[in-house]
Amino acid sequence: MKAILLGPDEDGLGDALADEGVEVSHIDTIANRPALEEAGITEADALVLTETEGATVISIAKDLNDDVQVVVYTDETLPDFARGQADLIVDPQLLSAEAVAEELSA
Template identity: 50%
Template sequence: MTRAILAGPDDAGLGAALEGEGIDVARVEGVLTASVLAEAGLDDADLFVLTDLDEATAIAVAKDHNPDVRVVVYSHDSLPEFARGQADLAMDPDLFGVDMVAEELA
């Protein structure tokens, strides 16, 4: 089973769409420290989905702890330059609906 960490607010319902595709989703919000991500199951996660780019430094934390995790950014905001090289995929919710994103990630 695919495991994902959904980090940040989920106003669009991406978490439910991912679960509808059979993905096990752990949700985290707030300051995304290494310990918060570890408690959410980062070591076993296949996907790290970030919706709050104020927490973009969590991308480096996620990749440091699990180099194989696929980092997906789902936000209206632009990805900061320092994080662009570590994100595998970045999508704007205005262009990509949650059902399409979930289907693609599954």
């Protein structure tokens, strides 16, 4: 499984995914089409956003890879325009990074 992590990783989700055997790419620059392509979005199984600031990238990711699962892992509110495109929205205070990683890698 391959996942792209977009945003800061204060809760350690990237490490938790790697511990589950997931290949993780991290985008820590402005999220745009070239950054997604460089990170391997066309082969990715999941795009994980840890902040809602980059929510506009969800539609670009879905355009490049219809099958990518979009996971939002933050306590921030996802804008309405992006909410319908996210497959899973999780508050880190409700579910640990390890639990999310285990579920995604299953």
